Amino acid sequence: MTMKIPFNWPTLVGAEFEYLREALDRGRLSGNGDFSRRCHSLLQARTGVHKALLTHSATAALEMAAILAEIGPGDEVIMPSFTFCSTANAVVLRGGVPVFVEIRPDTLNIDEAAIEAAITPRTRAIFVVHYAGVAAQMDAIMEIAARHGLHVIEDAAQALHANFRGQPLGSFGMTSAISFHETKNLISGEGGALLVTDPDVAERAEIIWEKGTNRAQFQRGEVARYTWVDIGSSFLPSELTAAFLLAQLEAGEDVTSRRLAAWEHYHAALQPLEARGILRRPRVPQECGHNGHIYFVLAAHAQQRDAALARLTAVGVNAVMHYVPLHSSPAGLRYGRANGPLPLTDDLSARLIRLPLHPRITPEEQAVVVHALGDVLVAA
Numbered sequence: 001m002t003m004k005i006p007f008n009w010p011t012l013v014g015a016e017f018e019y020l021r022e023a024l025d026r027g028r029l030s031g032n033g034d035f036s037r038r039c040h041s042l043l044q045a046r047t048g049v050h051k052a053l054l055t056h057s058a059t060a061a062l063e064m065a066a067i068l069a070e071i072g073p074g075d076e077v078i079m080p081s082f083t084f085c086s087t088a089n090a091v092v093l094r095g096g097v098p099v100f101v102e103i104r105p106d107t108l109n110i111d112e113a114a115i116e117a118a119i120t121p122r123t124r125a126i127f128v129v130h131y132a133g134v135a136a137q138m139d140a141i142m143e144i145a146a147r148h149g150l151h152v153i154e155d156a157a158q159a160l161h162a163n164f165r166g167q168p169l170g171s172f173g174m175t176s177a178i179s180f181h182e183t184k185n186l187i188s189g190e191g192g193a194l195l196v197t198d199p200d201v202a203e204r205a206e207i208i209w210e211k212g213t214n215r216a217q218f219q220r221g222e223v224a225r226y227t228w229v230d231i232g233s234s235f236l237p238s239e240l241t242a243a244f245l246l247a248q249l250e251a252g253e254d255v256t257s258r259r260l261a262a263w264e265h266y267h268a269a270l271q272p273l274e275a276r277g278i279l280r281r282p283r284v285p286q287e288c289g290h291n292g293h294i295y296f297v298l299a300a301h302a303q304q305r306d307a308a309l310a311r312l313t314a315v316g317v318n319a320v321m322h323y324v325p326l327h328s329s330p331a332g333l334r335y336g337r338a339n340g341p342l343p344l345t346d347d348l349s350a351r352l353i354r355l356p357l358h359p360r361i362t363p364e365e366q367a368v369v370v371h372a373l374g375d376v377l378v379a380a
Contacts, residue, residue, distance in 0.1 A: 004316030005368060010189075010357045012180045013251035019243035031236030032216065035243040042249045043161040043178070043193055046160070047168040051196040053209045053237045054245070056237045058157040058179035058192035062090035062127075064208055064235060065175040065194065069094040069125045069151040077156075079127035079344045080110040080310045080325040081338065087127055087155050088326050088336060096124070096337035097221045100327040100367070102343050106283040109136040110354075111344075115144050116338040125151040128173065132283050133185070133293035135164035138172045153177075156195075160186060162291040174198040180245055185259055185293055187253055188245035191237055208232040258359040259292035265363055266295045266355060278377045295355045296322070297373070304351035304380040309353060311376035317369050320354050 021036055036054050043052035055061045071077060073095030080089055081100035088098040101114040108131045115126060126145055128136045145152045153235070154176035159169040171174035175198070180191035194209070196202045206216050212232030217223045248255070267281060274281050280298040283289050299305040312319040325345045327338035355369055 003318035005093045005356050005365045007318040007356045008183045009358045012084060015169045015247035016244050017249055020240060021238045023243040029239050033239040035239050035246050035260040039242050039246050039249055047171045047195055049171050049195040049197050050199045050268050051202040053194045053205060054191040054237050054242055055194055058177040059086040059192055059268055061177035061192045061194035062086055062155060063093060065177060066090040066094045066151045066363040067208055068175055068205055071124055074122060075124040075156060076120060077125045077127055078123060081325040081342055082108055082323055082349055083129045084323060085326060087129060092335045100336055100338045102196045105344055107134045112137045112140040119148055123150060125153055126345060127153050127155055129155040130159040132292055133158045133290040135162060135169055135290035138164045138360050142172060158293045161252055165287050170195045171197055185255055185291055186248040188241045191241050191245055200236055253378055255359055256291050262361050263295050263355055264293035266367055273374050286360045295357045297355055298348060298351045299352050299353060299377060304377060305351050307351055307380050308373060308376045309356050312372050314370045317372055318356060322352050322354055325349050345376050
């Protein structure tokens with residue numbers, strides 16, 4: 001069924017075709033060329049990190065982060081269960097064990113108060129997920145990590161152009177992962193980036209990124225020849241991907257402001273329904289500067305959520321649910337463990353509805369979404 005109001009629409013910002021043509025005319029299409037380096041510079045300037053490296057996905061960036069954190073067989077990594085499987089896969093691929101903990105009821109981010117109870121002698125790292133571009137409580141998390149000697153890795157896939165107390169997300173942990181998948185705020189179809197805050201691992205990050213070779217150092221004239229020096233893989237995207245992404249990064253402020261405007265429009269329009277107790281709107285703590293990535297509501301119960309999604313689909317509105325908690329998934333049960341019951345994760349994930357949100361959505365389309373949502377939730 002073709003939706004009248006799609007959940008997402010990939011948005012061009014203007015210079016994509018120009019940059020793609022330029023890349024084609026130069027005749028250099030493999031990774032780590034001029035367009036890649038320009039993207040790296042913009043990401044470093046935006047986030048203040050020591051090094052940025054484009055990857056073919058945020059999944060790849062998380063896998064690099066797990067290597068840099070030296071996750072190995074039997075090592076435990078604490079993370080929320082309410083996240084995409086890539087967060088856990090990065091650990092499992094190294095032989096590690098994801099340890100799932102509870103989320104906060106306001107932001108649906110990892111509950112910082114649940115972290116210490118999950119720490120064991122085998123714990124090596126904390127994977128923090130900034131859900132919907134809203135920050136986890138990084139002050140408390142970084143303090144816990146420092147006290148226990150743990151690495152912090154940020155799954156900031158949804159969080160570019162967001163901050164915590166004014167500091168860009170992705171710049172707190174040793175490393176972080178950004179996504180440029182077509183559903184994200186800034187896009188390259190598929191794509192991502194590893195952000196490296198810790199200069200002590202920056203050189204190794206580049207080697208892992210270049211298939212375990214020192215090729216990047218060779219290209220800069222720092223070594224006489226390049227060779228295999230460490231583990232690694234083919235994490236680079238092509239110059240075509242980088243060229244497309246450069247246009248998006250250059251327009252980042254404008255795209256973010258348009259998404260925030262649409263987010264705020266939903267928030268105001270849905271206030272009367274929340275005041276009647278029919279749904280719950282997102283709650284963004286004052287210290288979190290978000291980026292308008294996701295607008296979600298929480299229905300009163302799971303059956304109401306399912307009825308709302310069916311009704312919205314029937315009128316041509318593509319609203320969706322989100323993650324099935326990893327601790328209850330087949331692979332989560334096989335490869336990880338929950339640190340006790342996770343009732344909030346189970347409950348909130350079963351009630352969540354994500355509404356269509358992208359820079360091209362109009363107030364009129366949003367009014368259709370709000371009206372249809374209100375009709376079915378009131379009836380339920």
